[in-house]
Amino acid sequence: MTVLFLNAMLWPLAVLVVLPLIIHLFARARPPLLDFSSIEFIQRAIRFTQRVRKPKDWLLLILRTAAVAAMILLFLRPVMFSHGGGGLFERRNVVVILDASASMGWSDGSQTRFAVACAEASEILAGLSSRDAADVILAGVVPRAVFPAIGGNIGYLQGEIRRARLTAEALDPEAALRLALRLLNGQEGLKEICVVSDFQASNWRGIKPRLPPDVGLTCVNTVRGEAPNTAILRVEIDPARPLPGEEATILCDVGNFSGTPQRRPVVLAVDSARTSREAVIPAWGRTTVLFKQRIISASPFTISLSLPEDGFPGDDRRWAVVEPTDVLRVGIVAFGKGEFTAAVWARGCRALGWARPETLTADALANPETRCDVLMLSGWDGSEPARVRGFLERGIPVVWSPDTGVSLSQMRSVLTNAVLPAGDAVSKTVWEDKPESIRLKVTSPDHPIFRAFAGGEFGDPARGRVRGRLAVTASQLPSGEPLMAYADGVPALWLCKGNPPLVLWNIPLDKTLSSVQNQGEFVPFLGELLLEVRRGSPGAGRSVYERVPGQSLTWRPGLEVRADDVRLKGVDGVEVPLRLLGTDGGTLMSERLERPGVYDWMIGGHAINREVANFPVAESDLRPMSVAEIKGLGAMTASSGRDVREWQAGIALWARLLWIALVLLLCEGAVAAFDSYKRPVKARADSGTTGRGAA
Amino acid sequence: MTHRRFQYLRPEDIRRLAGFEFAPKAVVDGYFAGRHVSRSRGSSVEFRDYRQYVPGDDLALVDWRVYGRTDRFYLRTYDHETSMDCHLFLDSSASMGFGKDPTKLEYASFFTACLAYLVMRGGDRVSLQIFDKKIRTFIPPGSTGTHLNGLLNLLERNQPGDRTSLAESLRTSFPLLKRRGILIVVSDFFDDPVAIFAALGPYLHRGFKVFLFHVLSPTELELEDKGLVAFRDMETGQRVTAHTDDVRAGYLDAMGRHIDALRDLATRRQVDYTIARTDTHFHRLFERLAR
Numbered sequence: 001m002t003v004l005f006l007n008a009m010l011w012p013l014a015v016l017v018v019l020p021l022i023i024h025l026f027a028r029a030r031p032p033l034l035d036f037s038s039i040e041f042i043q044r045a046i047r048f049t050q051r052v053r054k055p056k057d058w059l060l061l062i063l064r065t066a067a068v069a070a071m072i073l074l075f076l077r078p079v080m081f082s083h084g085g086g087g088l089f090e091r092r093n094v095v096v097i098l099d100a101s102a103s104m105g106w107s108d109g110s111q112t113r114f115a116v117a118c119a120e121a122s123e124i125l126a127g128l129s130s131r132d133a134a135d136v137i138l139a140g141v142v143p144r145a146v147f148p149a150i151g152g153n154i155g156y157l158q159g160e161i162r163r164a165r166l167t168a169e170a171l172d173p174e175a176a177l178r179l180a181l182r183l184l185n186g187q188e189g190l191k192e193i194c195v196v197s198d199f200q201a202s203n204w205r206g207i208k209p210r211l212p213p214d215v216g217l218t219c220v221n222t223v224r225g226e227a228p229n230t231a232i233l234r235v236e237i238d239p240a241r242p243l244p245g246e247e248a249t250i251l252c253d254v255g256n257f258s259g260t261p262q263r264r265p266v267v268l269a270v271d272s273a274r275t276s277r278e279a280v281i282p283a284w285g286r287t288t289v290l291f292k293q294r295i296i297s298a299s300p301f302t303i304s305l306s307l308p309e310d311g312f313p314g315d316d317r318r319w320a321v322v323e324p325t326d327v328l329r330v331g332i333v334a335f336g337k338g339e340f341t342a343a344v345w346a347r348g349c350r351a352l353g354w355a356r357p358e359t360l361t362a363d364a365l366a367n368p369e370t371r372c373d374v375l376m377l378s379g380w381d382g383s384e385p386a387r388v389r390g391f392l393e394r395g396i397p398v399v400w401s402p403d404t405g406v407s408l409s410q411m412r413s414v415l416t417n418a419v420l421p422a423g424d425a426v427s428k429t430v431w432e433d434k435p436e437s438i439r440l441k442v443t444s445p446d447h448p449i450f451r452a453f454a455g456g457e458f459g460d461p462a463r464g465r466v467r468g469r470l471a472v473t474a475s476q477l478p479s480g481e482p483l484m485a486y487a488d489g490v491p492a493l494w495l496c497k498g499n500p501p502l503v504l505w506n507i508p509l510d511k512t513l514s515s516v517q518n519q520g521e522f523v524p525f526l527g528e529l530l531l532e533v534r535r536g537s538p539g540a541g542r543s544v545y546e547r548v549p550g551q552s553l554t555w556r557p558g559l560e561v562r563a564d565d566v567r568l569k570g571v572d573g574v575e576v577p578l579r580l581l582g583t584d585g586g587t588l589m590s591e592r593l594e595r596p597g598v599y600d601w602m603i604g605g606h607a608i609n610r611e612v613a614n615f616p617v618a619e620s621d622l623r624p625m626s627v628a629e630i631k632g633l634g635a636m637t638a639s640s641g642r643d644v645r646e647w648q649a650g651i652a653l654w655a656r657l658l659w660i661a662l663v664l665l666l667c668e669g670a671v672a673a674f675d676s677y678k679r680p681v682k683a684r685a686d687s688g689t690t691g692r693g694a695a
Numbered sequence: 696m697t698h699r700r701f702q703y704l705r706p707e708d709i710r711r712l713a714g715f716e717f718a719p720k721a722v723v724d725g726y727f728a729g730r731h732v733s734r735s736r737g738s739s740v741e742f743r744d745y746r747q748y749v750p751g752d753d754l755a756l757v758d759w760r761v762y763g764r765t766d767r768f769y770l771r772t773y774d775h776e777t778s779m780d781c782h783l784f785l786d787s788s789a790s791m792g793f794g795k796d797p798t799k800l801e802y803a804s805f806f807t808a809c810l811a812y813l814v815m816r817g818g819d820r821v822s823l824q825i826f827d828k829k830i831r832t833f834i835p836p837g838s839t840g841t842h843l844n845g846l847l848n849l850l851e852r853n854q855p856g857d858r859t860s861l862a863e864s865l866r867t868s869f870p871l872l873k874r875r876g877i878l879i880v881v882s883d884f885f886d887d888p889v890a891i892f893a894a895l896g897p898y899l900h901r902g903f904k905v906f907l908f909h910v911l912s913p914t915e916l917e918l919e920d921k922g923l924v925a926f927r928d929m930e931t932g933q934r935v936t937a938h939t940d941d942v943r944a945g946y947l948d949a950m951g952r953h954i955d956a957l958r959d960l961a962t963r964r965q966v967d968y969t970i971a972r973t974d975t976h977f978h979r980l981f982e983r984l985a986r
Contacts (some may be wrong), residue, residue, distance in 0.1 A: 032922075032924050032925065033924070033925045033934075034925065034926055036926045036928060037930075038885045039928040039933060039934075041946050041949035045937075045942040045943075045944070046935065046942055
């Protein structure tokens with residue numbers, strides 16, 4: 001903290017501070033002489049009152065001296081700088097980071113956090129002098145600076161702040177700070193970064209700004225009070241690409257960011273149809289609401305889920321595009337001896353009608369562009385498990401018929417890349433011939449795969465006999481549950497835990513070893529297996545791919561379409577500008593999306609493709625960081641732009657000193673007058689007699 | 696009674712005193728028959744009581760009616776009325792010089808002169824003792840005009856003297872007073888109240904009727920606002936600097952305690968105590984003494 005005096009030449013006036021003391025001493029030195037009949041009572045009074053008078057005298061002297069000192073300082077015009085100092089004489093370079101993310105749209109009923117932030121930012125800029133330079137960064141997913149380089153046109157910056165619009169973007173604090181540092185780099189004088197934000201914990205927690213020692217960071221928190229909020233956080237379709245006629249599950253996560261439980265109706269809108277479910281959401285918790293939707297055709301359609309509007313309406317609605325598929329693409333890869341099984345799988349798929357087997361090569365597993373809805377591996381020895389794991393990570397379920405000699409560690413490494421105990425590496429599966437054919441049995445009849453067979457009209461899925469198999473036990477396999485097993489307990493169909501699942505197929509389909517593939521129940525069973533493995537368990541389904549505001553949309557329309565004919569229609573029919581990417585010449589890219597909603601790629605007035613941009617989830621939790629956490633950023637914290645302005649431009653103390661002087665003088669008067677009010681004068685010596693009569 | 700114009704006994708005072716008669720209810724010893732009741736039995740019309748006859752008694756005093764009823768000799772006794780001695784004690788210490796128009800001593804001198812005149816006009820005798828720390832002048836009891844002249848002349852010549860020691864003066868003067876009577880002390884009583892009443896003890900024991908007149912100026916009672924002043928004690932010359940606003944409350948409290956102590960002791964010892972403010976006319980004080 002530094003204090004500068006603008007009228008430093010008046011410092012000699014400081015000697016006047018001893019004036020009260022001199023007057024005090026002078027007044028005591030030359031009092032007029034008064035002959036008095038007896039001073040005995042006066043001496044008694046002085047002895048009595050000295051205990052009170054002495055402190056009172058000292059207090060009066062201190063008050064008077066302080067009042068005079070305050071008045072002298074008043075004329076010296078002091079200015080206080082909280083940090084740094086010297087701002088009066090040195091050029092200041094200030095970069096104001098104005099948080100324009102979606103969370104700043106919270107309104108307490110009178111104004112939004114963003115409106116407060118704009119006012120505070122403008123206040124900070126107003127404190128700069130003509131020789132100072134500044135810039136403003138509107139912070140969102142991608143920070144945008146008003147000036148490409150820091151400049152001195154403060155009025156223009158204030159105008160830009162007035163014109164600034166709130167975005168629906170998430171905030172990237174580190175990107176904003178990096179841009180601010182880049183703007184300040186190479187500037188002469190004081191360098192300061194002022195962040196005006198709500199310091200939303202979900203965005204700012206964990207941020208460790210690495211600032212050079214000559215750059216100061218000041219945080220102005222615009223949060224005023226609590227901000228209870230409910231939001232739709234996630235929409236999932238299970239399965240992600242349902243088939244026509246299939247009943248898809250729509251899962252909707254609703255979050256409650258307040259300290260009290262909430263009860264909210266969630267409305268699912270599909271075209272003009274609306275369905276409502278009531279959600280009871282615990283305090284600071286979330287709940288999942290399920291809707292069932294029968295898929296009528298293979299045409300894509302849009303669904304929206306919404307909540308009643310609250311103080312923060314941006315996150316009360318989410319959209320999703322459901323893209324049904326007319327056929328289920330089953331990628332089948334045959335390795336070595338697995339061609340018999342692969343051929344039976346392919347034949348079964350073709351028999352289903354709605355499943356299209358696509359024979360893939362082993363090299364296709366390494367290509368991330370390989371598309372299929374279910375991957376079936378026959379005779380794979382478990383080598384290069386990362387390739388298969390990639391399919392699982394992309395949400396594609398895998399059915400695997402292992403080759404003889406596959407180690408148990410290889411089986412597990414498909415599900416996880418963790419290093420396994422050395423003992424597992426030598427523990428390999430072995431083929432076991434059964435001269436006496438052995439029967440299969442359903443071990444989990446309640447599993448959805450076997451739901452269709454529960455009534456008996458489709459027969460017994462476990463019908464058929466087998467004369468050879470891999471000799472494995474349940475304890476050797478990755479954690480999961482057996483769907484089918486042999487009569488002696490050896491797992492025949494093992495569903496590994498995971499989402500999407502990995503199914504281990506230990507049923508030989510070679511006609512010399514098995515009669516299962518010849519049974520009439522085989523094809524329905526294969527169909528049920530393919531349908532069900534696509535479904536995740538509730539709450540753990542695969543997210544619909546979606547964009548968020550601040551990002552751009554890209555689309556490759558195809559060679560037969562001219563890029564100029566393509567339009568992107570956004571929310572409320574507003575057209576979003578497009579540009580052709582220079583890298584491949586055929587991909588269109590939109591400007592950054594400003595609002596969440598449905599965006600249609602149009603050619604000649606017809607919607608060809610539809611995409612949605614949803615509210616960023618991180619912006620829904622409006623809780624700010626604590627003051628201690630903000631200070632943990634290595635910053636000064638201020639409650640308003642005025643504070644920052646005073647820190648930067650200094651606080652003019654003369655007005656306060658005037659008040660202090662007046663208060664001191666009032667106190668002095670009060671203390672001086674206190675004694676006369678404290679003890680009423682006793683007037684008992686004015687008259688009165690006593691004597692025998694009175695006695 | 697007197698033709699010369701005295702400073703402390705002015706004709707207008709004499710005229711105003713015409714309506715007063717000095718007659719405090721006191722039992723006195725006296726040589727001459729007078730208006731005051733004596734403790735000695737004598738011949739008067741005031742019946743006192745009966746007592747049995749003893750040889751040697753005057754037969755004229757025997758109540759023959761009682762003898763006729765009871766066949767025993769009883770004597771009727773009567774109170775003996777006598778003249779009264781009034782002893783005036785005037786404090787002339789330096790502190791009595793305090794005040795203006797009049798000073799406390801002037802005020803006390805006015806009162807003393809008028810009182811002496813009033814006593815002698817009733818045919819009683821008056822004595823005067825002027826004291827400070829000791830007895831400076833003593834005029835024995837007398838009731839003649841010459842005696843009054845001498846007393847008035849003495850008052851006019853009197854000036855404030857040394858420190859006050861009322862207790863010492865009272866102790867010293869006790870042997871000088873041959874007969875009991877009335878003792879009137881006019882002083883500012885700047886002495887220890889307990890010591891004063893200890894010195895008054897022998898007088899009270901002997902049957903003196905004691906009147907105390909506490910002469911105080913308004914300044915002493917109220918301590919006017921003088922600001923910061925150096926107080927100089929008129930008796931000791933000692934100085935103390937204080938602001939009147941600061942010490943007023945304490946001073947008045949101390950003065951009040953002193954007066955309360957004098958008043959309490961006076962009540963307990965059946966002594967008449969009166970505060971005489973110099974801004975009130977001294978004639979009002981005679982209401983305590985006259986009937």
